[in-house]
Amino acid sequence: SVTRLVILDHIPSNYGVVLPVKEIVKVCHRSGVQVLVDGAHALGMLDINMRDISADYYIGNAHKWFCNPKGCGFLYVDSAHHSLIRPLVVSHGFGSGFTAEFLWSGLMDYTSYLSLLTVIQFWRHYNPQKIRHYIRSLSREAGEYLVSQWGTGLLSNIDHFCGLMLVQLPAGVLKKDDAISYDDAELIQNELHHKYKIEVKKDTQSFFISI
Ligand SMILES: Cc1ncc(COP(=O)(O)O)c(C=O)c1O
Known part of the structure; x- marks a missing residue:
């Protein structure tokens, strides 16, 4: 093709x-x-x-x-x-x-x-530059804060993000040792969405919250 x-x-x-x-x-x-x-x-x-x-x-x-x-x-x-x-x-x-x-x-x-x-x-x-700078700084600050609290990481280099930011949830968030399934991911996704209005990228290897 x-x-x-x-x-x-x-x-x-x-x-x-x-x-x-x-x-x-x-x-x-x-x-x-x-x-x-x-x-x-x-x-x-x-x-x-x-x-x-x-x-x-x-x-x-x-x-x-x-x-x-x-x-x-x-x-x-x-x-x-x-x-x-x-x-x-x-x-x-x-x-x-x-x-x-x-x-x-x-x-x-x-x-x-x-x-x-x-x-x-x-x-x-x-002034667009000022608005963008403010949004990006806020999102950086939030990303860095969560990474430091959870001891996890970002999906990519912090400079690659632009307003959105994907932070990895900590291991043990499900309080279970075996591999996370698609259903587990959905459970967390729904809980965060309905209770806290936080969107989470569903991924069965590791979870990233999107802020
Ligand atoms: C990459 C991408 N394309 C298109 C859309 C849909 O855009 P619209 O709301 O204009 O239909 C979205 C929505 O989030 C998107 O993320």
Whole structure:
């Protein structure tokens, strides 16, 4: 089989680390493979420069770190592929070029698009670098604190994380010696989720809580 397209997350939500997408794109392009980057967790947390990343496609939303109401996202397509990509819904602008075809789908609810300007003004007013620095420092501090209390470790080098952080739960959290099963993992996951609203990555080898 021939690989035609690689799809990867800029920040995979279950690992919380920033992937070196620019370098990955370069490697794929060397083999003639197109790349689609899913940047669901990137906008607001990272500076994203489409030209610099050079992916063929980049998608993202504005409702996570960027704090816009849900329903608003973006699609970037390298101009070389514009003729290949069409909107799911044929509507106004059909046949009038890439941007026009995506511009206005009749009957869509555009309210979350309309709030975007206010959200952008908010970010400009409060300085994105300062906000990101604050979030990353808080998450670092929490990660380091838990690691020191539990005597465990992080899923990856602390500098790889960006707002999210995965900390390993201590051994013996289940008060049993034998190997942790999938059901055990689910038990802990549910307990932490329902009681404390903490998301835990389910893994039968070791548990990481996502903070
Ligand atoms: C990598 C990734 N892609 C896509 C999504 C879904 O994004 P949306 O809420 O815009 O559908 C998520 C949600 O967490 C995600 O982590």
